Amino acid sequence: xxxxxxxxxxxxxxxxxxxxxxxxxxxxxxxxxxxxxxxxxxxxxxxxxxxxxxxxxxxxxxxxxxxxxxxxxxxxxx
Amino acid sequence: xxxxxxxxxxxxxxxxxxxxxxxxxxxxxxxxxxxxxxxxxxxxxxxxxxxxxxxxxxxxxxxxxxxxxxxxxxxxxxxxxxxxxxxxxxxxxxxxxxxxxxxxxxxxxxxxxxxxxxxxxxxxxxxxxxxxxxxxxxxxxxxxxxxxxxxxxxxxxxxxxxxxxxxxxxxxxxxxxxxxxxxxxxxxxxx
Numbered sequence: 001x002x003x004x005x006x007x008x009x010x011x012x013x014x015x016x017x018x019x020x021x022x023x024x025x026x027x028x029x030x031x032x033x034x035x036x037x038x039x040x041x042x043x044x045x046x047x048x049x050x051x052x053x054x055x056x057x058x059x060x061x062x063x064x065x066x067x068x069x070x071x072x073x074x075x076x077x078x
Numbered sequence: 079x080x081x082x083x084x085x086x087x088x089x090x091x092x093x094x095x096x097x098x099x100x101x102x103x104x105x106x107x108x109x110x111x112x113x114x115x116x117x118x119x120x121x122x123x124x125x126x127x128x129x130x131x132x133x134x135x136x137x138x139x140x141x142x143x144x145x146x147x148x149x150x151x152x153x154x155x156x157x158x159x160x161x162x163x164x165x166x167x168x169x170x171x172x173x174x175x176x177x178x179x180x181x182x183x184x185x186x187x188x189x190x191x192x193x194x195x196x197x198x199x200x201x202x203x204x205x206x207x208x209x210x211x212x213x214x215x216x217x218x219x220x221x222x223x224x225x226x227x228x229x230x231x232x233x234x235x236x237x238x239x240x241x242x243x244x245x246x247x248x249x250x251x252x253x254x255x256x257x258x259x260x261x262x263x264x265x266x267x268x269x
Contacts, residue, residue: 035143036201036210037167037197037201040167040173040215041167043169043173044169044170044172044173044174045169047169047173048169059211060125060210
């Protein structure tokens with residue numbers, strides 16, 4: 001189980017790209033031309049929908065969507 | 079400080095934004111410091127903020143969105159942000175604004191523009207520090223008034239909003255050296 005389908009759905013609301021353009025290795029800032037503003041919106045939305053908290057100090061380490069998936073999976077249900 | 083601004087007549091692609099930013103940077107460095115384009119050699123700090131190699135007294139920062147590109151050139155560390163005014167994102171407000179800022183945004187005559195005033199100010203501070211996404215933007219807070227410069231809880235930094243462009247909000251931040259204030263020279267460049 002992973003959260004990538006949910007993450008992909010949220011990301012696509014911010015980036016006008018097909019689902020096939022998004023995978024675990026996607027860097028949203030580099031590959032999708034999103035901004036730090038978009039990233040804050042995506043993380044905020046995922047926090048709200050999944051009931052997890054992403055610490056600000058950790059955000060810079062979440063480079064790819066796979067990093068974000070792993071981070072959320074480790075915290076869901078805590 | 080020299081603020082170079084190019085407004086896009088439509089919506090610029092990522093590559094168009096990057097090309098415009100490079101052009102504005104060349105123009106800004108030459109105008110403010112006499113640095114010729116052939117003398118520009120960039121390097122990055124550990125957080126990825128670009129700087130001019132071998133010229134520690136020259137500082138700049140770049141911001142772009144689909145509607146505009148802005149380059150700020152100065153003799154002290156600076157940060158700049160630009161955002162197109164559009165519908166505000168409640169998730170960003172919940173994550174990055176404190177309660178009093180959220181109240182002031184909702185009470186403003188134009189809540190979307192007010193929202194992006196706060197956001198760009200916060201982002202400009204983070205960019206001036208040069209530490210990227212690792213800085214908790216909620217920790218820098220502002221009080222805006224219709225007249226006068228933004229007030230913040232960061233006395234080591236000065237802030238200014240550029241309101242000349244209805245489609246975008248631009249925020250400038252400079253790190254104070256010995257309490258000096260900063261004059262800003264706004265230069266509009268054709269897209």
